[in-house]
Amino acid sequence: MSKVKVAIIGPGNIGTDLMYKIFRSEHLELALMAGIYESEGIKRARSLGIKTSINGVNAVLEEEDIKIVFDATSAKSALQNAPLLKEAGKICIDLTPAAVGPYVVPCVNLDKVKAEPNLNMVTCGGQATVPIVHAINQVAGASYAEIVSCIASKSAGPGTRQNIDEFTQTTAKALEVVGGAKKGKAIIVLNPAEPPLMMTNTIYVKVENPDEQAILASVESMVKEVQQYVPGYKLRVPPLLDGDKVTAIIEVEGAGDFLPKYAGNLDIITAAAVATAEKLAEMILTKEGVA
Amino acid sequence: MSEKRYVHPVDMTMRDGSHAVSHKFTKEQVAAIAGGLDEAGVEYIEVSHGDGLSGSSYNYGWSYEKEEELLRAASGAIKRGKLTVLLLPGIGTIEDMKMAADCGAKVVRVATHVTEADVGEQHIRKAKDMGMMAVGFLMMCHMVPPEKVVEQAKLFESYGADYINIADSAGAMLPDDVRARVGAVVEAVNAPVGYHAHNNLSLATANSLAALEVGASFLDCTLRGLGAGAGNTQTEVLVAVLKKMGYETGVDLYKVMDVAEQIVEPIMQQPQVVRNASLMLGYAGVYSSFLLHTYRAAEKFNLDPRDILVELGRRRMVGGQEDMIIDVAYELSQKRRREVYENREYVGKS
Numbered sequence: 001m002s003k004v005k006v007a008i009i010g011p012g013n014i015g016t017d018l019m020y021k022i023f024r025s026e027h028l029e030l031a032l033m034a035g036i037y038e039s040e041g042i043k044r045a046r047s048l049g050i051k052t053s054i055n056g057v058n059a060v061l062e063e064e065d066i067k068i069v070f071d072a073t074s075a076k077s078a079l080q081n082a083p084l085l086k087e088a089g090k091i092c093i094d095l096t097p098a099a100v101g102p103y104v105v106p107c108v109n110l111d112k113v114k115a116e117p118n119l120n121m122v123t124c125g126g127q128a129t130v131p132i133v134h135a136i137n138q139v140a141g142a143s144y145a146e147i148v149s150c151i152a153s154k155s156a157g158p159g160t161r162q163n164i165d166e167f168t169q170t171t172a173k174a175l176e177v178v179g180g181a182k183k184g185k186a187i188i189v190l191n192p193a194e195p196p197l198m199m200t201n202t203i204y205v206k207v208e209n210p211d212e213q214a215i216l217a218s219v220e221s222m223v224k225e226v227q228q229y230v231p232g233y234k235l236r237v238p239p240l241l242d243g244d245k246v247t248a249i250i251e252v253e254g255a256g257d258f259l260p261k262y263a264g265n266l267d268i269i270t271a272a273a274v275a276t277a278e279k280l281a282e283m284i285l286t287k288e289g290v291a
Numbered sequence: 292m293s294e295k296r297y298v299h300p301v302d303m304t305m306r307d308g309s310h311a312v313s314h315k316f317t318k319e320q321v322a323a324i325a326g327g328l329d330e331a332g333v334e335y336i337e338v339s340h341g342d343g344l345s346g347s348s349y350n351y352g353w354s355y356e357k358e359e360e361l362l363r364a365a366s367g368a369i370k371r372g373k374l375t376v377l378l379l380p381g382i383g384t385i386e387d388m389k390m391a392a393d394c395g396a397k398v399v400r401v402a403t404h405v406t407e408a409d410v411g412e413q414h415i416r417k418a419k420d421m422g423m424m425a426v427g428f429l430m431m432c433h434m435v436p437p438e439k440v441v442e443q444a445k446l447f448e449s450y451g452a453d454y455i456n457i458a459d460s461a462g463a464m465l466p467d468d469v470r471a472r473v474g475a476v477v478e479a480v481n482a483p484v485g486y487h488a489h490n491n492l493s494l495a496t497a498n499s500l501a502a503l504e505v506g507a508s509f510l511d512c513t514l515r516g517l518g519a520g521a522g523n524t525q526t527e528v529l530v531a532v533l534k535k536m537g538y539e540t541g542v543d544l545y546k547v548m549d550v551a552e553q554i555v556e557p558i559m560q561q562p563q564v565v566r567n568a569s570l571m572l573g574y575a576g577v578y579s580s581f582l583l584h585t586y587r588a589a590e591k592f593n594l595d596p597r598d599i600l601v602e603l604g605r606r607r608m609v610g611g612q613e614d615m616i617i618d619v620a621y622e623l624s625q626k627r628r629r630e631v632y633e634n635r636e637y638v639g640k641s
Contacts, residue, residue, distance in 0.1 A: 146349050148614045153407060161409045165384040185348060188381040192406040193607035202614035204349040237621045242591075245349065249618050 011041025125149035133179030141208030145181035152196035308517030327550030366395030462489025474505035485509030491573025520579030575604035
């Protein structure tokens with residue numbers, strides 16, 4: 001079966017984890033890993049037989065067959081890269097908080113995803129919690145959704161640390177726009193415990209119709225859907241109803257592709273990005289009449 | 292030894308004290324307390340949700356009034372002192388800080404877990420740009436050795452913090468622990484250093500004096516000791532003790548005592564004493580704000596609050612993880628259900 005050629009810009013932890021996930025993909029072929037200097041990530045990709053470049057986005061623009069580009073740089077660089085990639089007719093899957101394009105949470109709105117020039121993967125906390133809010137909203141109506149994501153300190157890179165407000169603001173917005181809550185609020189806590197803790201996410205939803213059985217069924221089925229692309233996604237505490245307040249807790253264990261298992265927060269966003277790219281690749285291949 | 296040393300009490304009755312009234316302060320109460328503290332000569336008057344700006348939530352408890360209204364009420368009543376706010380990055384944002392500044396806040400204390408100062412860099416820098424006084428506030432300092440506290444205090448200083456506050460958020464430190472940490476930070480940074488105690492082991496005032504001994508010059512306190520867990524260092528007691536020791540605070544003792552007795556005491560929901568669960572916070576080293584949430588979870592799941600707290604301590608939970616109280620309570624209740632079930636099985640077979 002033929003594959004769609006993709007590139008990664010940003011060979012850091014996220015970019016490297018993406019690379020390993022792409023190796024397993026049926027529809028994606030990694031054609032280029034682009035960075036801006038001879039980093040560990042560039043060397044690693046080259047040693048695995050991947051073409052590399054230190055010319056950043058420009059190297060990607062030169063390759064006409066590359067159709068999909070993962071941007072794993074920073075919000076600042078992603079803002080500069082977006083118009084260039086668009087002009088070159090490439091679809092950008094943005095893993096930074098730049099939020100140029102619409103938010104994608106695969107199990108919620110992948111069906112609605114079109115081959116838009118730019119798709120944004122929200123935040124790790126958003127990928128973990130929006131599905132649950134959506135599942136509850138569908139059967140019970142979410143007038144308010146609040147989430148608390150706790151990640152291991154070791155899995156929070158400098159990008160997250162220096163822009164922690166972006167996490168809370170972007171996640172809160174995605175709870176509304178994708179999750180369907182009338183109002184969203186997001187909180188993030190870093191915990192330095194050793195050995196590092198698994199990512200946990202607590203979801204509180206104020207519901208209009210507190211039907212416990214319907215909520216439980218909807219959440220359980222959603223958890224199974226997320227598990228299709230994030231096998232380590234599990235319900236620690238099933239939805240508990242207290243008046244009109246629903247509380248549920250999710251744990252995310254990473255796949256351990258490149259990042260350690262406790263970095264479920266990073267795994268869930270790279271897994272979501274690859275799931276999105278696979279869907280786009282199917283669409284491209286179908287259109288070309290190859291698939 | 293001729294000049295009297297000056298100590299700055301930082302009153303947090305309407306911030307940490309907010310935990311003890313489940314964040315139910317009204318505008319009128321805030322105006323009265325802030326006005327009273329200001330009249331008594333207290334320079335730093337902190338007003339925020341107990342978990343900092345924007346803390347009002349399911350996770351930390353809902354405020355009775357909008358934060359903006361409380362800040363405006365306090366600001367209107369403060370003539371000489373400085374309205375101070377607390378911000379925990381990850382909960383509050385720069386937008387909240389701007390709102391607070393619009394309401395008249397002059398000082399922002401940016402609080403992070405003791406190992407995570409870098410998440411507060413953008414907030415400290417922005418506060419300085421906005422012309423505010425900015426404080427780097429390290430929580431749960433009992434969890435790490437003095438060298439680590441020093442490393443993180445230096446980070447805050449490098450971002451431009453005007454003073455560094457060392458917090459014993461779990462009320463778990465003994466006086467020697469305080470001397471070791473505060474003393475090391477005083478030695479290592481040029482900025483002044485403050486200290487924040489909780490009374491879970493009945494050591495709040497003693498620990499504050501230990502901090503003073505090694506060079507702290509800002510001390511956190513609340514009227515009647517109102518605060519998370521067993522509360523904080525009691526403002527009026529601290530002022531009296533410092534006066535007796537010959538320190539200058541700029542605070543009128545009788546006036547500050549009157550605010551405590553006439554305004555704060557009638558508002559209190561329960562006496563601020565060391566109950567068993569708050570003693571366990573200090574003993575097990577658990578974040579003091581977990582207390583009332585733990586009582587609620589214990590009641591809901593029919594558990595002993597001490598069991599929940601010990602497990603939270605074992606898991607090394609940090610400030611802000613109130614959600615994990617439910618996780619622990621649920622797990623303990625499931626475990627107990629299994630045990631009951633297994634016992635029944637056993638009885639059935641015998």
